[in-house]
Amino acid sequence: MKRIIKNILPIITAGILFSACNKDFLNTQPLDKPPASVVWADPSLSEAFVTDIYNVYHDGILNQESMDCISDNALYNFGRAAIMEGNISPDVPGWVNNTYEWGEMYLRIRATNLALENLATASFDASLVDRLKGEVYFLRGHCYNQLLRYYGGIPLIKSSYSLTTPDFSIARNTYEECVNSIVSDLDSAALLLDGKTLGLGRATKDAAMALKARVLLYAASDLHDQTKAKAKSTLLAGFGNYELLGYTSGDQKTRWEKARDAAKAVIDLGKYGYKLDLAAPSSKDQAITDYTDISLSRNGGEKETILAKYYINASTDDWGAWYPRNNTTNGYHGWTSSEPTQNLVDNYEMMDGTKFSWSNTAHAAAPYENREARFYASIFYDGAKWKPRTTDGAGTDPYGEIQFGTYEVGTAGSATTYFGLDTRNSPIENWNGTRTGYSIRRFSNDNVSIVDMNQKQQIPSIQIRYTEVIFNYVEALLELGDEATAKQWLQKIRFRAGLPAFTETGSALMERYRNERNIEMLFEEQRFYDSRRWMIAPATQGEKVRIMVITGKLKAGKTVTTYRYDKNNYDYTYKVQNIESGVENRAWDDKLYFPPIKQPEMDKNDKLIQNPGY
Numbered sequence: 001m002k003r004i005i006k007n008i009l010p011i012i013t014a015g016i017l018f019s020a021c022n023k024d025f026l027n028t029q030p031l032d033k034p035p036a037s038v039v040w041a042d043p044s045l046s047e048a049f050v051t052d053i054y055n056v057y058h059d060g061i062l063n064q065e066s067m068d069c070i071s072d073n074a075l076y077n078f079g080r081a082a083i084m085e086g087n088i089s090p091d092v093p094g095w096v097n098n099t100y101e102w103g104e105m106y107l108r109i110r111a112t113n114l115a116l117e118n119l120a121t122a123s124f125d126a127s128l129v130d131r132l133k134g135e136v137y138f139l140r141g142h143c144y145n146q147l148l149r150y151y152g153g154i155p156l157i158k159s160s161y162s163l164t165t166p167d168f169s170i171a172r173n174t175y176e177e178c179v180n181s182i183v184s185d186l187d188s189a190a191l192l193l194d195g196k197t198l199g200l201g202r203a204t205k206d207a208a209m210a211l212k213a214r215v216l217l218y219a220a221s222d223l224h225d226q227t228k229a230k231a232k233s234t235l236l237a238g239f240g241n242y243e244l245l246g247y248t249s250g251d252q253k254t255r256w257e258k259a260r261d262a263a264k265a266v267i268d269l270g271k272y273g274y275k276l277d278l279a280a281p282s283s284k285d286q287a288i289t290d291y292t293d294i295s296l297s298r299n300g301g302e303k304e305t306i307l308a309k310y311y312i313n314a315s316t317d318d319w320g321a322w323y324p325r326n327n328t329t330n331g332y333h334g335w336t337s338s339e340p341t342q343n344l345v346d347n348y349e350m351m352d353g354t355k356f357s358w359s360n361t362a363h364a365a366a367p368y369e370n371r372e373a374r375f376y377a378s379i380f381y382d383g384a385k386w387k388p389r390t391t392d393g394a395g396t397d398p399y400g401e402i403q404f405g406t407y408e409v410g411t412a413g414s415a416t417t418y419f420g421l422d423t424r425n426s427p428i429e430n431w432n433g434t435r436t437g438y439s440i441r442r443f444s445n446d447n448v449s450i451v452d453m454n455q456k457q458q459i460p461s462i463q464i465r466y467t468e469v470i471f472n473y474v475e476a477l478l479e480l481g482d483e484a485t486a487k488q489w490l491q492k493i494r495f496r497a498g499l500p501a502f503t504e505t506g507s508a509l510m511e512r513y514r515n516e517r518n519i520e521m522l523f524e525e526q527r528f529y530d531s532r533r534w535m536i537a538p539a540t541q542g543e544k545v546r547i548m549v550i551t552g553k554l555k556a557g558k559t560v561t562t563y564r565y566d567k568n569n570y571d572y573t574y575k576v577q578n579i580e581s582g583v584e585n586r587a588w589d590d591k592l593y594f595p596p597i598k599q600p601e602m603d604k605n606d607k608l609i610q611n612p613g614y
Helices: 002-020 043-057 102-119 126-151 175-193 205-220 226-232 252-267 284-296 319-327 361-365 373-378 466-479 483-496 506-520 527-533 599-604
Strands: 074-076 305-309 338-340 406-411 416-419 461-465 546-554 570-578
Touching: 043 102, 043 126, 102 126, 126 175, 126 205, 175 205, 205 252, 205 305, 205 461, 205 466, 252 466, 284 373, 284 483, 305 466, 461 466, 466 483, 466 506, 483 506, 506 527
Parallel strands: 406 546
Antiparallel strands: 074 338, 305 461, 406 416, 546 570
């Protein structure tokens, strides 16, 4: 080996010396990536470049920390949410989901601009060029919309910066300019993708139309109407640059009409929807099955999906594929990361469509009985049937039932205290149990043969769902006074969920609609934005986290050696209380309507105007 090295070294040295005499020696290409001239001359490499931009979705809605944790729906188990305590600032912005982060979005926006610039002169198959351009327009519209709905108006950059760009600073565009630009990109995408065949997970004409409907719905909402917003918030009323946050002129009614028409255009495609043609409410069991199939994109439920991110176990390690491990209970070796709150659970109706109430003695005595189907398909609650336990829990719980309470075991009068396997005192894992008394069931594979949570799953992360389009259409109709048509479409969703149609009118109907939207689209990144654009966040996100504490006391004369939920053996007590102050102290401040732009971004660009309250 030493001889080989000695023989090679002179050759390498001679090569270096020879190269040093060559004036083109420094004009080399990197060995780990092809040059731009090669990429944009090759259709496969061009497509690979565009495909990489889709990584902007990251884990989609299947992140370990759900966006619902920064709403009234859920609590994050492993850290206080600064945004929920009202103490974020440009220097300490708190957790920002990577699918909204300023630098991440602009990184991808630059990639879209590079792609559009180079595809404009590409010489390969014109049909492929148009398809790739359509996808890129969609992705740029998506990125800008993520920034817009989080921060308000942002700088619109339509060309790629280079080292020769004289000035990298740029002012924020108005909210209206941003909406118009995004809609223009999505219209271009729809035109270019019309008739194109694309693989799963790629943008389509339909996805562009559906995203446009979402953008216009947000734009029509009260938060983005200067008159409505300033009337409801003294902070916003005192902000001198409201054009960055919403419309300062024009007619809100016209904006609602545009939102209505955009949603109706998607509905008129006639291509999507699952079991929305029922003549009467579905049975409870069927409604549970149907909602689960929609959530897991199977057995026809995939007809709801307009756009999703797909996971293939062999090729991905995204945390979206680890969703069951991250969010199911510690008694199954999950992490219980994003936990439903009692605030959310109380919003689930009874099976007959009436509201749940703790003032109702029957409801209070058995809060998990006769609730609507989506509750059972979405939430793990005490006594819920799930999968067989792993070997370390099967002996203690041979029944595969969730245990969130504290129970007596032994003989009544001399029993010992037993902490459920899914509590923070679990004998299996005691560091990651629920704080609220609940965990997420939705989006986790219910195959009973998959017990070990340390396995990836291939459940798609839904980005745009057809039912959202219906809700967007319904909301615009309600705002425009067409309650009759709105009720017809709401009935379709209600019947599929096994619930009766609404009979309310006016503000009561709007309240029922808002709750229906939240329950149906739970953990789909809707609540954070809906509560803001409706300007109800002071009441919802400013509300303290309520939790459930459950105890089971043996009835007189009863003896139990292995615990199981059983009302014949136990008297159960359900106590609702506020979470401990040291976990999270929720408080609302109007500055939370629009989170701050990070201070490093402000320092780099002196033309940026910060959001109000910071």
